[in-house]
Amino acid sequence: MTRLSDRASAAIADENLQTSLRTLTSGLRSIARHVGQDPAVADRRAAATHIRQETVADLDHWVDEAAQSLTATGCTVHHAATRDDAVRIIRGLALQEQVRLVVKGKSMATEEMHLNPALEADGIEVVETDLGEYIVQLAHEPPSHIVGPALHKRLPEITELFSQVAGRQLAEDPQALCTFARVELRDKFLTAGMGITGANFVAADTGTIVLVTNEGNGRMCSSLPRIHVAVVPVEKVVPRLADIPTLVGALVNAATGQPLTTYVSMITGPRRADDVDGPEELHVVFLDHGRRRLVGTKYQPMLACVRCGACLNACPVYAKIGGHAYDSVYSGPMGVVLTPLLSGRPEDDELVEASSLCGACTEACPVGIPLADLIVHLRADLRTRPRDASWPQSTPVPRRRPRGWRWNGWARVWSSPVGYRLSTAAARRGARTLGRGRPWVRRLPGAKGWAAQRDVPVPAARSFRSQWRARQRDPRAWGGLG
């Protein structure tokens, strides 16, 4: 098990990664600034926020309604309480239908489920068809960004990966590489027995599944194979089809700065008798995996997340360490909040420290999630609340152990004027003795992390309050005014 600080250090030392991150984040941040200045965007964000928060507050109701509508259109609806349940359902379908090849659209939920290795263990070939996902699949790596899975990869690496597939050296030319992938994938689309996609939204009133892509691969996965499986995390439901334009607009704009993606697929049911194409069977797997538990807690707003990646792009910590350093399906600020809430792995708790609390994420979020505040809340809850199936709860539960005693002791001393004065005087005297008259030193005890990167300031000879007192005695003490 590695620690966040080790992974971050490795990422910062990786020149290739740093070059990718610089290009990526400065480009995406300039898009965000541009988008942020458009007043129409602010209006749409407010509308999108309202819809999303309305939905998640009454999640069970909207999921039930969506399930009824989906069934009415001819879909088969499955409910998976855990990610293992979801994997079991999909494996069962694939085995029953004797599927040998699965094509997949980009879906973070299936990453969360570790679906690909499970299907591969059954001898099924699984091919990712989003170009970025295809690249990271060839590299045997997880995605490093929820919207751009291969944003950490440089052109020479991609050329190398594709050349291995081709069995010959390909030119280092993005256009030619895309063409190569297109030809490779076309064959897979045509022969696959099952297409698995996620869903950006599902309209509860009509049972319409909405897929937003720039490559058209989602449409291929959902229409060419005989069976289409859509994995839908429960919070992806929206009340009405009429909400979709607002939400797709807010999502796409926040993700890439585009007014609309190249493809928006709206799928209502499997192929009907008079349809010229479409799957014979359409299965919808609603994935809970800890999400419903968040309804009614202070983390409920997190369920509004539309996975646009804007908070990753805005985050200065993500910009330094990239997605893999989080060692989690979800990275950046949304990952910092969501991962400890959903993953159940205690080693993910330290992710809440991967934030300077600058608030750029809160500002970037198109659906009004107070990400920086949620990180602060989570830091407190992870320290003091037991981690069991009932966590997090809307009502406080007793402290597990008194980990805060140092902080509480400090607060008690500093809530007393005498305590504050005596403790700071002692600390200042100690630091000044060690500093031997220098204003800055290379290191001081108790500031190990600070001194690792920065010189350490030595406290001033006289505190402000002692200078204030001197001036009370003699108004000319400070010279000039006074």
Added chain:
Amino acid sequence: MPDVALFVTCMVDNLTPNVGVATVKLLEAAGCSVTFPEAQSCCGQPAVNSGEPEAASALARHFVEVFEPFDAVVSPSGSCAAMVRHWYPQLLDGAWKPRADAVAARTHELSSYLVDVLGCTDLGARVQSRVTVHDACHALRVLGLKSAPRRLLEAAGAEVVEMSEPEICCGFGGTFAEKHPEISGPMADDKLAQAAATDADVLTAGDTGCLLHLEGRRRRSGVGPPAVHFAEILARGLEP
């Protein structure tokens, strides 16, 4: 003459008292009568950011008791003012809640108090230097503060030049700087490189935490102009 209670912050009190002296001089130049309630200590922000709301609440209650007699509380730190304004009403409840709300509404960051509350940009200071302003995160995103420090500097004759990304975090982040120096340090490097590219004589901000982090990193790496609080720059310009 507006009466102002100075919340100097624990960092300024102990590490950069000259910022406190400068703050008093600027407020007096703007016609304020300044008091310094000596019972004050820390706003409690390190505790809330470390996931210790109980400790933070204890300090919040102390702050409310110390500062509620005053009509205006002014601090040379956007982050500490943001702590009071944003977190106190969430941290305190019961009978403390209305008291926290009232004190929060009367607590201001220095430049915002001078420019937005008093409407005073020209303090009579004269500054010759070329200055670049780092927008400290909590001043910018919690308090919505952007133009006030620039207007004060420009009114004093300083040439204000902008970095390519003045709004990106410098990497201080309170306890983040100590817990994740491997990330925090490189974030400072980006800020310092941007400041160096402006050819500014000085890099300024309204938060001692950011400034000590940037200055400490500059002393280690040798890149970038000195990092100095805008109150100090302006107060030096007041000297006869």
